[in-house]
Amino acid sequence: MLSVLIETLNDEEGLARTLASLVGGAVEGVVRDVIVCDQGSADQTHRVAEHAGCHYVTGGIGAGIGQAKGDWLLFLEPGARLAEGWIDEVVAHTAKQTMPARFSRARADRAPFLARVFSGNRALAEGLVISKRQATALAKSARSAEALARGLATRRLNAEIWVAPPK
Structure with missing residues (x-):
């Protein structure tokens, strides 16, 4: 159903x-596969991915999308964590919507208004749920997941x- 790309x-x-x-999404059968799209890591990223049972690709985001088995894709930044309850919300969205979606920032994680206005806005900071068909079309002109997610109505x-x- 859902492929996760990181x-x-x-x-x-x-x-x-x-x-x-x-893990909860995998146990429930919602997460079909997880694909780690690496851009040349020198640390142990590949070992973490392999030990967790993820697919590990080095050909960029387009290669990751091509390997995805799900009809819907969930893009996440490394370090982002989904809060309890995300599974039902994503299942409901993918069952009746065609447009992409983003998560809401956890209340305790929200920065003050002015800090949000003046901080660098990362397009994937709040994740992205998008159909594989739409992501495939966008990936033709996007070099990264961040570029793919930028400017989308969600x-x-x-x-x-x-x-x-932030890094």
């Missing part, structure tokens, strides 16, 4: 945290995400 570059610690938050999911710390 683009990494020396993110072994963050990757482990993100993968831990996906629906806001009623499920929370703890945003990955």
Whole structure:
């Protein structure tokens, strides 16, 4: 049903945290596969991915999308963690919507208004749920998951995400 794609570059610690938050989705049968799209890590990112049973690709985000088995894709930054309740919300969205969606920031994780306005806005900070068909079309002109996610009109999911710390 859902393939998770995580683009990494020396993110072994963050990757482990993100993968831990996906366990419930795998147990429920919602997460079909997890693909780690690495951009040349020199740390142990590949070992974390392999030990967790993820597919590990080095050909960029397009290669990851090509290997995805699900009809819907969930893009996450390494270090981001999905809060309890995300599974039902994503299942409901993918069953009746066609447009992409993003998670809501966890209440305790929200920065003050001015800090959000003046911080660098990362397109994947709140994750992205998108159909494989749409992601495939966007990936033809996008070099990264961040570029793919930038500028998309999305629906806001009623499920929370703890945003990955900025690099």
